[in-house]
Amino acid sequence: MTKTTANMITSDSDSASNPLSLRALPSQPSLQISELSFRWQSRQPALTFPDITLNAGDHLFLRGASGSGKSTLLGLLAGLNTADKGEIRLLGKSIGGLAPSARDRFRADHIGVIFQQFNLVPYLTALANVILPCQLSRVRRDRISAGASHSDTQAAIYAKAATLLTALSIPHELHGRKPAQLSIGQQQRVAAARALMGAPELILADEPTSALDSNNRDRFMQLLLEMAHQNRTSVVFVSHDPALAHHFHQQIELEQPL
C-alpha cells in the first residue's frame, strides 16, 4: 500500500514541468535570507538572524533556546510578520515587498505550515483538513489535477488526500473523523499531510514533534522527510531537540539577542 502511494506521489512530482510551478527554475534556492532583523516592539532589542541559503529540496534544522526568535523567524518566512530590515527571498522572490494579500496568496500557493499543536480546524474531518490548501490555492489544486474536468478535479483531490493520509499511517477509517477523535500523534500527521498537499516548495514546521513520544516522533520525522523528498519540498524545521538534527542537510543555531 505504502509503495503504490509512494509511486503516485513520485509521479506527481514528475509533473513539475507544469508551467504553474516555480520548480520549473531548479537553480533557484528555496530560501535565502540576508541581514534579517525584527523587533516585536520598538523598545525591545532587535532579533537578528544569520544569513541562510537553502537549496531546493534541502532541509534546514533551526535550533535555539526559548526567546531566540525561532518562531519569529518562521512567522517572517510565512509572511505573517514583516521584517524591519533585511531581505527574505523564497523561490527567488523577495516577499518583503509584497502586499499583505499577495503574501497570503504566496503562502497559500507555496508554503505548508505545521504548528506545535492545535493544527487542525476542529469542525472539519481529517480528510477535509488535508484538502484545505487546495481550496485556498488554485496552484496547489492544479498541481494535483492538471487538465482534469471539474468533477474529476474534486475526485483527484480527495483521492490524493486519502493517499497522503494513508501514506502517513492514518488508516482509512480515521479519515472521516474530527480532530478531537484522533490522538495527538495522528493529528500531527494529518497536519503534515495538509502541509504536503499540492506539493508546496517549502514546509515550515514549528516544533511539530514536541508533544509526541519518541516512537511517534521518529515515525513522524521519517514520514515527513520521506514525502518531502519525493516532492522535492524543502523543510524548515524548528526544534530544540538535538536528537533530530541528523535528519537535516543544514543546521543553524539561533543566538539569544543581546
Add this chain to the structure above:
Amino acid sequence: MNTLMTARLALALTKSSLWHRRRILLLVTLTLTLSVSLLLGIQYVRSEIRQSFTNTISNTDLIIGARSGQLNLLLYSVFHIGDATNNLSWQSYQALQSDERLSWLIPISLGDSYNGHRVVATTGAMFEHFRYGRSQPLALQHGQWFNDLFEVVLGADVARAFNHNVGDQLIMGHGGGSVSFARHDSTPFTVTGVLGATGTPVDQAVYISLNSMEAMHVGWESGVGIPGRTLTLEQAKERSFTPSNITAAFAGVEHRVLTFRIQRDINNYGEEPLTAILPGVALSELWRLLGQFEKALLGVTGFVVVVCLISLATVLLTLQAQRSAEIAILRATGASAGLIASLYLLESLAVALLACALALALGAAGIAAVSPWLQANYGVLLTLRPLSQVEWILLAAVPVAALVIGLVPALSAWRRGRRPGWQVLDDV
C-alpha cells in the same frame, strides 16, 4: 473564479463551523431569539393596545350628552366609566331626531347594572348603526336582538363570565356597583341574544330597550321598589312608556363636512345645555392622558433594544473568541484576511437571521395562544396581523447590528493580517 471559490469555501466552512458548535450556538440563538421576541412583542402589543383603544368606537360622528367636559362624556358613554352629571331630556332627543342633518341616532340610558356590568338601555338603532374597530357592526353569536319588554342582550364577556345563554332569566340590580342591595326582583329579564366578542366595552355591558328601563322603574320613584306598585310583565305590556330623559346619544352625520357646524349648533342649543363631542378628538385626548403608559412601554422597549444589543454583542464576541485557534490555522494555510473576516460576518449573520426567524414564529404562536385568554380576561383584542413598517425595521436592525458586531473581530482579524503574529491563540 477565485472569488467564487473563496465564497464557496467561506460558506462551506461556516456551515461546518455552525454545525460543529450547534449546542452552544443553539443556546446563543435562543438568548437572541428571546431578546428579539421581547423587543418585537412589546412594540407589537403597544401598537395593538393603541389600536384596540381607538377601535372602541367608529363611524360615530358625534356623541351628545348633557353639558359636561368631553372626556367625561366620552368615558361614561363609551367606556361606561363614571356617571353622567346630568341627563338629556327626551324633548331634546326628539329635537335631534328631527334634525335632518343627522342620518341616525342611538339613544343610551345608563344607571342600572347586572352583577357589576352596566345595563345599557337603548333601541334597535344600537344594533343597526353602532360600529367599532374598522367599521365593524355588532354581531350576535346566539339568538337575536331584543324586541320586547324585559328582554336582554348580553355582551360576550358577560355571557361568558356568568355562563348565560339564550332563555336564561336575569334580575337587574338597581344602580351601579357589583353588589346591589336593591334589585329589580319583580321584573326578571329573559336573554334573547348574546353578542359576539368585539374587544371593546360593548362586551362588558348588557342591553335592554328604553321601554324596559322605564317599565322596571315604575314603583321605584322613591329609590326603592315599593311592593305592589311595581309592574309585572303582563301589566307592563298593557302600558306604553315614554322615557322622560336619556343619558347620551350617538349620532351619525349625513354630510361629514357639516359635523363642526352641527356640533356648534348642539352646543348652543337654547332649550337645554348640551355638549356634542367628536369621539375621535376625545379619544386622542384621552390617549394623550394615558400616554404615560405608552411612554413607559416605549422606555421599556428602549431598554430592551439596549439589552438586546448587549446580549448580541456578548454572545457573538464570545463565540468568535473561541475561534482564534482555527483562524490561526486558516491564516497559516493561506486564507486571506478577507476570507477570515467573511467567516466572522457569516456566522454572526446566520445566528441573527435564525434568531429573527425563530422570534417571528415564537411571536406568532404566542399571540395565537394568548389572544383568546386576553380577550376573555381583559377584553383586550390582540389580533395576528402582518408586521408594520416600524416592526420590520426593528427586525431588520437585528441582522444589521449583528453584522456591525461581527465587524469587530473581523476587523481585528484584518488588522492582525497586517500585524506581527505567528500562531496567535490569544484574544479576539
